[in-house]
Amino acid sequence: MVGDMVVTQVPREFPRQICLLSFNILSQITKVPIMSDNHKEGLDRRDFIIASIATVGASAALAVNTSTANAQDAKTTDPTSGTVYTGDTIQGKKVVSSLDVNDLESGKKHLLYFQGVGMATGQHWYVSVTVAKGAKPGKRGVLTSGVHGDEMSSIHTVQTVMNQLDPAQMSGTVTAVTDIARPALESMQRRWPNQGRGIDLVDMNRVWPGDENGVAAPIRHAGLLFNRLLRPNADFAIDFHTGTTGFEVAAFNIAEMDVPEIKALVDLYPVGQIFDNPTYPSVLHNAFVAAGIPSFCPEIGAARHLDPEMISLFVEGTMNVLKHHGIVPGPMGRTGKDVTVFVGNSAFPILATEGGLVEHLVELNDKVAAGQKVAIQRNSFGEVVAEYTSGVDGEISGQRSDAMAEPGNPLVFILFKKAAPEGVEDYPE
Numbered sequence: 001m002v003g004d005m006v007v008t009q010v011p012r013e014f015p016r017q018i019c020l021l022s023f024n025i026l027s028q029i030t031k032v033p034i035m036s037d038n039h040k041e042g043l044d045r046r047d048f049i050i051a052s053i054a055t056v057g058a059s060a061a062l063a064v065n066t067s068t069a070n071a072q073d074a075k076t077t078d079p080t081s082g083t084v085y086t087g088d089t090i091q092g093k094k095v096v097s098s099l100d101v102n103d104l105e106s107g108k109k110h111l112l113y114f115q116g117v118g119m120a121t122g123q124h125w126y127v128s129v130t131v132a133k134g135a136k137p138g139k140r141g142v143l144t145s146g147v148h149g150d151e152m153s154s155i156h157t158v159q160t161v162m163n164q165l166d167p168a169q170m171s172g173t174v175t176a177v178t179d180i181a182r183p184a185l186e187s188m189q190r191r192w193p194n195q196g197r198g199i200d201l202v203d204m205n206r207v208w209p210g211d212e213n214g215v216a217a218p219i220r221h222a223g224l225l226f227n228r229l230l231r232p233n234a235d236f237a238i239d240f241h242t243g244t245t246g247f248e249v250a251a252f253n254i255a256e257m258d259v260p261e262i263k264a265l266v267d268l269y270p271v272g273q274i275f276d277n278p279t280y281p282s283v284l285h286n287a288f289v290a291a292g293i294p295s296f297c298p299e300i301g302a303a304r305h306l307d308p309e310m311i312s313l314f315v316e317g318t319m320n321v322l323k324h325h326g327i328v329p330g331p332m333g334r335t336g337k338d339v340t341v342f343v344g345n346s347a348f349p350i351l352a353t354e355g356g357l358v359e360h361l362v363e364l365n366d367k368v369a370a371g372q373k374v375a376i377q378r379n380s381f382g383e384v385v386a387e388y389t390s391g392v393d394g395e396i397s398g399q400r401s402d403a404m405a406e407p408g409n410p411l412v413f414i415l416f417k418k419a420a421p422e423g424v425e426d427y428p429e
């Protein structure tokens, strides 16, 4: 059987290749309008088309709402200028199109809907907003989940934190939005199903900070949320995720640990792995960082189901963050000092080279050495068609959880310490 075996050594370039495979709405946009081979002419035409679309958007805004001057002005309006109630109520909850938590009554919890982008039917995608407004003033934290629609433990973590908060005892405010990519959540799928130019599946964690005048609804939705709900109410922000359907991950935080304000928060989690890497610039937590707001991204196990043990670790860490900022009183819980934390700055991906059933030889959080066999794969006859080995010394941080794999599927991610990290890296969120 040895002759049938394939030992896979994944080259260094793989992270970037995976990145290119990921759906990227921005590259789609720049490709679509360019009709000419002539570089200059193509650029001009693209600019013209984008300008035209913005103009159409402005006309539409004028037609339906004279209080909004137009889409161009809307973009430059100071979104921190106050809370705007649309006058609508959904299931007993008031609807806002802009939120400043300073306008809300202190010492109370407020449940609101925020009006996101419009649908093709003319209604809107609304997202759920819970604000715990402390009796006393203080720091303002923002907790988000549901940027990917299949990541249930992230939602439950945020809900559990919010349920533990007593505004009467708080100094400061915590705002939670649990269902950011509403249409993705409705079908419990990772990506937003968008019909604008035929079927698109938009990864909402590649479009931040969004654009209120963007050429696709998910980009506008991101822009509305970021400008009018999230950024104006955040002194710090945490965007919770999990692994994706078919690929589970260990408990870890993605964070830029060389930023002291971020490191101080991440160190408060009793969680065994830290992926110290900036990852993509267009993810939500990096949009916060770019806006000067400390932020990071917890990853909480497998998609599609709840992992109570991991959830409790991230709830404890998040409550520590709120105590650190003086929002919530009480002693710290367990932190990173109470567990063994492995910090890596790179993720080594192993991709399937064959089709077949995958058998993992190691588990999440196991330490592995370069050259160690971590998985095998069998064809329909039961013959071993591939063996997969680690190219690095590190810790297992992600594994394919669907037993079958086709060539190209990520099978294992190994967190490791690279001497000189470079470029944008994929990660198994």
Ligand SMILES: [Zn+2]
Binding pocket: 147, 148, 151, 205, 241, 242, 429
């Ligand atoms: Zn995610």
